[in-house]
Amino acid sequence: MAHRTADVVIVGNGALGLSIAVETALRDPALRVALIGLQNRPGAASGAAGAMLNCYAEVTAHTDEHPAPRAKFALAREAARLWPGWLDRLAEATRGNPAPVKIKRGTLVVMGARTTGDGARSMRAIRDAAEEHGEPFQDVDPYGLDFLEPEQGEQPVDALYLENEAAVDARQVLAALDAAASALGVTRVADEAASLTITGDTVTGIRLSSGEDITAGAVVLAAGAATARLIEQLPAGSVQPMLSGTGMALETRRVRGPGMPYVVRTPTLVGGCGLHAVPLGDGIEYLGATNLVFFDPQDGPRLGLVQALLSGFIAQFDRRLGLSAVRRWHYGLRPVTLDTFPLLGRGPLPGLFFATGTYRDGFHDSPAIARHLADLLLKPGDDTPYALFAPGRRPIETTTVDEAAERFAEMAVLVGVERGMRLPYFLDTEPIAAACRRLAHESVERLGTPIALAPEILGAVSEADAERVRRVAAYLKS
Ligand SMILES: Cc1cc2nc3c(=O)[nH]c(=O)nc-3n(C[C@H](O)[C@H](O)[C@H](O)COP(=O)(O)OP(=O)(O)OC[C@H]3O[C@@H](n4cnc5c(N)ncnc54)[C@H](O)[C@@H]3O)c2cc1C
Secondary structure, eight states: OEEHHHHEEEEEHHHHHHHHHHEEEEEEEETEEEEETTOOOOOOGGGGGGOOOOTTTOTTTTTTHHHHHHHHHHHHHHHHHHHHHHHHHHHHTTTTTOOOOOOEEEEEEEEEOOOOOHHHHHHHHHHHHHHHHTTTOOOTTTTSSSTOOOOTOOOOOOEEEEEEEEEOOOHHHHHHHHHHHHHHTTEOOOOEEEEEEEEEEEEEEEEETSEEEEEEEEEEEEOOHHHHHHTTTTTTTSOOOOOEEEEEEEEESSSSSSOOSSSSOOOOOOTTTOEEEEETTTTTEEOOOOEESSSOSSSSHHHHHHHHHHIIIIIIGGGGHHHHHHHHEEEEEEETTTSSOOOEEEEEETTTTEEEEETHHHHHHHHHHHHHHHHHSSSOOOOOSSSSOTTTTTOOSSSSSSHHHHHHHHHHHHHHHHHHHHOOOOOOOOHHHHHHHHHHHHHHHHHSSOOOOOOHHHHHHHOOHHHHHHHHHHHHHH
16 A cells, blocks of 8 residues: 655645645745645535634623633634735735635624623623724614614614624635645645554554555644544543534525625624624625534534524514525534634644634634644744643633533523513513523533533533443543
């Protein structure tokens, strides 16, 4: 069987793998970089992304409550600064072919009439964060916007505009990254890594599905949600499990109404990613996204969630979207860790690096992550400033188990209210919240180790089969 060698092997050809390959090749043209991944990118989150370059609009009331979300917010701010120069460097590397990708600036965050306290707290947190960091924003009268025509009773009640928050066309960026990687001499291997090669205690390469071996001084795992399979080959308990955050979005063409002039989105809500409409030019709009987390990859999105996504857009944003023509739909698996924070930097074995677990904002963060991974690969000894996200860490807990159960209950009530739940005057939502709190505690008990998990991860635990729960429990015990 054939055998190749490289200085760096990068497993995964999504936004992260490609960006790391391009950044390292730009910095050291002599380095032999091999990038592994099938051309059609099965399961990739990157091709499905709305690619909002949002950082302030992603802030929630919990961002400032713990060092880990604060570090993630810092990473997002760093990425926001890097994007314009990053696109210039890609255009330079590809000599303008494909055409340079443009950043579309402007993001309007709207809070719907049915949003519960969680949405209101996120709106306040966005304003506070923008003020603290000198980020310009304007309060907007939600009643004076001709591009929004919600159903009666669904009118947004609050809106704010962030002029610097932006979006790119994810498919265009991937094409530019592909072209840049080829132009810079990155070796493309159209296959999948089947296993890691471990010699003694050091990762010395990978074996491809074809059976071919590639020996390398460094292996970077950037295979998105599918990194889960490679993590399972590492010593038990050394890296936390990876889950699949299934996400679906539609691409439509406007038939009636002016369409969205810039990104229009709801704030990030507990457990979900809210609604976001991203204009892609020529009347084409990206409408996303669903978010349901599972321990194992799923074939496609759940129909009930797709229904909620579409009715949400038509009811809360613009009734005229109901006449838009569907062009295609996107489906991808967000890489989500058990604690929902990224895995960045050196792995638990020498020779192994991680760049994954970015969940909902990895597209935006990709230039900053590429920069830090290139630092690690090219300047041995240096560490990333995001040491909190070291792959060998214990799962980060930002709350207590009781607070986690409370957030789970809050998510359930929020979804119910958004979906039109109305209770008689003598009943409030407390009995529903109490039942959900019980469910959350049952999920934690199934794992055997008290651990505070995010609401959507608790949901995944409650859906997981016994064998999966046993493996996660074994990880937590070790
Ligand atoms: C619907 C949706 C909307 C989103 N919207 C946004 C947004 O607006 N802004 C934002 O910043 N982020 C967004 N995200 C999240 C973002 O897409 C991800 O965080 C990011 O793209 C992850 O990139 P990645 O390269 O790590 O993984 P992926 O894009 O999943 O790429 C992994 C690649 O590795 C390949 N692969 C898998 N296994 C192997 C193997 N064994 N060997 C070799 N290759 C392998 C896969 O085929 C894939 O091509 C969204 C995600 C979804 C699903």
